[in-house]
Amino acid sequence: MSTNFPTRAADGLRNTQQRRNLAKATNTIRGKTAKVTAELPDWEALREAGKAIKREAHAKLDQYLLQLEEMVTKAGGHVHWAADAAEAREIIVRLTRQAGTDQVIKIKSMTTDEIELNPALEEAGIRPYETDLADMIVQMAKERPSHLLVPAIHKNRVEIRDLFRAEMGEHGTGLSDRPPDLTRAARAYLRQKFMETKVAISGANFAVAETGTVGVVESEGNGRMCLTLPQVLISIMGIEKVLPRFDDLSVFLQLLPRAATGERMNPYNSLWTGVHAGDGPCEFHLVLLDNGRSKILADEVARETLHCIRCSRCLNVCPVYERAGGHAYDSMYQGPIGAIVTPQLRGLEEAGSLPYASSLCGACHEVCPVKINIPQILVHLRGRVVREGHAGKGEALAMGVAARMFGNQGALDWSLWAGRLGQKLLMRDGTLPWLPPPLSGWTLSRDFPALPEQSFRDWWQKREDK
Amino acid sequence: MRVSLFITCINDSLFPDTGRAVVRVLERLGHQVEFPLAQTCCGQMHHNSGYHDDAVGLVRRFVDTFQDAEAIVIPSTSCTAMVRGQYPYLAQHVAKDEGLLRAVEAMAPRVFEFSEFLTQKLGLSDVGAYYPHRVTYHSSCNSLRSLNLGDGPLTLLRHVSGIDLVELPNNRECCGFGGTFAVKNAETSTAMLTDKMRHILSTGAEICTAGDNSCLMHIGGGLSRQRTGVRTVHLAQILASTAEEPWA
Ligand code: SF4
Numbered sequence: 001m002s003t004n005f006p007t008r009a010a011d012g013l014r015n016t017q018q019r020r021n022l023a024k025a026t027n028t029i030r031g032k033t034a035k036v037t038a039e040l041p042d043w044e045a046l047r048e049a050g051k052a053i054k055r056e057a058h059a060k061l062d063q064y065l066l067q068l069e070e071m072v073t074k075a076g077g078h079v080h081w082a083a084d085a086a087e088a089r090e091i092i093v094r095l096t097r098q099a100g101t102d103q104v105i106k107i108k109s110m111t112t113d114e115i116e117l118n119p120a121l122e123e124a125g126i127r128p129y130e131t132d133l134a135d136m137i138v139q140m141a142k143e144r145p146s147h148l149l150v151p152a153i154h155k156n157r158v159e160i161r162d163l164f165r166a167e168m169g170e171h172g173t174g175l176s177d178r179p180p181d182l183t184r185a186a187r188a189y190l191r192q193k194f195m196e197t198k199v200a201i202s203g204a205n206f207a208v209a210e211t212g213t214v215g216v217v218e219s220e221g222n223g224r225m226c227l228t229l230p231q232v233l234i235s236i237m238g239i240e241k242v243l244p245r246f247d248d249l250s251v252f253l254q255l256l257p258r259a260a261t262g263e264r265m266n267p268y269n270s271l272w273t274g275v276h277a278g279d280g281p282c283e284f285h286l287v288l289l290d291n292g293r294s295k296i297l298a299d300e301v302a303r304e305t306l307h308c309i310r311c312s313r314c315l316n317v318c319p320v321y322e323r324a325g326g327h328a329y330d331s332m333y334q335g336p337i338g339a340i341v342t343p344q345l346r347g348l349e350e351a352g353s354l355p356y357a358s359s360l361c362g363a364c365h366e367v368c369p370v371k372i373n374i375p376q377i378l379v380h381l382r383g384r385v386v387r388e389g390h391a392g393k394g395e396a397l398a399m400g401v402a403a404r405m406f407g408n409q410g411a412l413d414w415s416l417w418a419g420r421l422g423q424k425l426l427m428r429d430g431t432l433p434w435l436p437p438p439l440s441g442w443t444l445s446r447d448f449p450a451l452p453e454q455s456f457r458d459w460w461q462k463r464e465d466k
Numbered sequence: 467m468r469v470s471l472f473i474t475c476i477n478d479s480l481f482p483d484t485g486r487a488v489v490r491v492l493e494r495l496g497h498q499v500e501f502p503l504a505q506t507c508c509g510q511m512h513h514n515s516g517y518h519d520d521a522v523g524l525v526r527r528f529v530d531t532f533q534d535a536e537a538i539v540i541p542s543t544s545c546t547a548m549v550r551g552q553y554p555y556l557a558q559h560v561a562k563d564e565g566l567l568r569a570v571e572a573m574a575p576r577v578f579e580f581s582e583f584l585t586q587k588l589g590l591s592d593v594g595a596y597y598p599h600r601v602t603y604h605s606s607c608n609s610l611r612s613l614n615l616g617d618g619p620l621t622l623l624r625h626v627s628g629i630d631l632v633e634l635p636n637n638r639e640c641c642g643f644g645g646t647f648a649v650k651n652a653e654t655s656t657a658m659l660t661d662k663m664r665h666i667l668s669t670g671a672e673i674c675t676a677g678d679n680s681c682l683m684h685i686g687g688g689l690s691r692q693r694t695g696v697r698t699v700h701l702a703q704i705l706a707s708t709a710e711e712p713w714a
Contacts, residue, residue: 006652006653009653013657300559319639319640319658320651320654323657324654355516356646356650357651359640360645361607362610382516383516385516386515386518399511399515402512402520403512403517407506407524407527416479431687441648441650441652442652445688445691446688447690449686451480455479456485456501457473458482460489460501461503
């Protein structure tokens with residue numbers, strides 16, 4: 001895959017079918033979320049409450065995580081700490097092996113994508129089965145998700161039918177592309193997996209320090225099957241997901257579904273605390289993942305990134321995401337949140353083009369249920385890109401020249417004079433239809449206005465002289 | 467009132483008519499206008515591109531230039547948002563300079579975007595303008611979100627006599643300019659611009675206006691390239707135009 005956002009976006013832009021799908025899908029979700037958030041008179045207060053709880057949880061993160069560990073252990077669960085992705089993979093593979101199985105079922109989880117768990121399991125001879133419908137589709141197609149919440153948003157049902165026919169054995173034979181038939185096939189296929197698999201791996205939307213309770217919300221019910229049927233349940237969560245009190249859930253269980261899919265409540269809200277004899281899995285493991293999060297926490301401006309509850313609302317309102325598509329972000333975190341979280345997790349050297357993948361229009365900040373100031377963080381990270389030396393040399397040079405020009409009145413006048421002289425070569429009908437690099441991107445689709453003979457300053461001075 | 471103008475680098479060099487129009491409106495309303503010559507640029511380009519140390523230099527220059535101003539009026543939504551919204555960030559997190567932070571915070575309440583000055587500071591909705599054209603208004607992202615100008619600019623336009631004001635569909639969506647975004651992500655920016663132009667053309671307007679010449683430079687550059695015949699004009703020029711002295 002190409003290495004920076006602009007080139008990857010160009011692929012997405014040329015895919016007109018995908019652009020149409022995305023525009024339609026995001027537009028529909030936008031309408032729904034706007035409606036159900038507007039109907040709550042205390043929506044703004046809820047957003048503030050969500051932000052305040054996250055802030056509090058992160059201010060005393062060490063304390064709440066230790067409390068969580070204590071309570072999970074007390075309830076019969078086991079807690080594991082993973083400093084990075086490799087450690088988390090190693091823990092999960094080991095636990096799965098100990099259970100003596102060669103396949104696991106998985107509940108939709110971005111964190112397992114983040115640590116690239118599936119390839120690690122496969123390498124260890126363990127087959128992971130995604131059970132969220134869209135994740136299953138993406139997995140069967142050997143692709144990457146293109147949307148946080150609707151990972152297969154870029155696919156149509158004919159493509160899905162063909163995949164099911166190829167990958168589902170008897171359940172896929174002779175399948176039509178009618179949605180009810182597709183879901184029926186998936187259901188039969190997944191039921192079999194639920195019944196025969198001993199180990200399930202899930203993410204977590206929340207974990208409550210006070211009680212040791214872990215929670216997942218979903219809309220299909222497949223997650224609930226994974227949470228209850230297998231003997232061993234392994235949940236992995238980023239350390240930022242901890243909430244201080246059980247009552248805090250009441251805020252997030254309102255914020256998340258309304259912001260995410262425009263539903264008033266998630267159809268399935270599962271909460272579990274440790275293990276209970278004769279009910280559900282008899283073994284429960286919670287893996288707490290850092291993987292760069294404590295570094296984000298140390299940055300007082302970018303820290304808010306960790307408030308994210310992965311509702312994907314910022315993607316659905318983002319004009320850049322809508323056109324470039326999710327794959328342009330080359331990450332399991334796409335859109336505006338992806339543009340800030342991915343470079344912080346992976347480093348600016350590798351993902352330094354992402355903070356620039358935004359026009360800073362502010363639509364994401366306007367709708368985010370926990371009010372993350374994404375544009376501010378984007379600009380902050382751009383500062384780090386430049387400071388850490390990942391910006392182009394030519395650009396740095398041009399910016400330096402411009403800074404000196406603006407720092408000195410005489411130099412500014414001189415450059416305007418030089419510009420007026422230079423543009424004579426390029427001018428046509430009073431505008432400039434072509435400019436040399438790095439400004440050639442502008443004249444790709446836009447004329448540039450010519451410098452007028454008299455600047456405002458000249459006009460003003462003449463007027464004052466009279 | 468004594469009004470100090472910050473005309474912005476793009477207006478000064480590329481769109482001097484905007485500044486002239488601002489002067490005409492304010493003087494017509496009886497205000498004393500001044501233009502401190504030491505001003506250059508608010509630093510937005512450097513700031514948004516990540517050249518924060520360079521931007522800090524321009525913050526200091528701005529503060530020195532406008533320290534004693536009674537009211538600072540800026541005919542640009544994005545530059546106003548920069549001064550009011552981003553200067554504190556630069557002072558606090560980049561310069562790490564308490565004194566500078568206090569100075570920019572003390573200045574912020576005296577900084578006004580042009581239409582905001584008219585509607586909110588002066589409480590006006592009719593500035594006596596006459597402009598017999600079909601016009602559509604693009605509310606820039608900064609006007610909508612950073613500055614929360616609400617209906618202010620539209621109220622001013624509605625009170626212009628002779629105007630045929632038509633609503634722009636999908637008005638809340640970004641035009642795709644975004645400073646260096648238009649160059650660094652030229653193709654995505656172009657895709658956004660194409661949709662914006664489609665909406666503008668659907669209104670049948672002769673003129674698209676806004677409170678920011680950078681959006682207009684981008685939109686107008688596209689409209690010109692496509693030979694649409696639709697022009698872009700800054701809001702100040704419409705408000706400066708009168709029956710006796712139409713704005714050329
Ligand atoms: S940044 Fe905000 S809007 Fe975007 S996914 Fe996270 S919580 Fe949702």
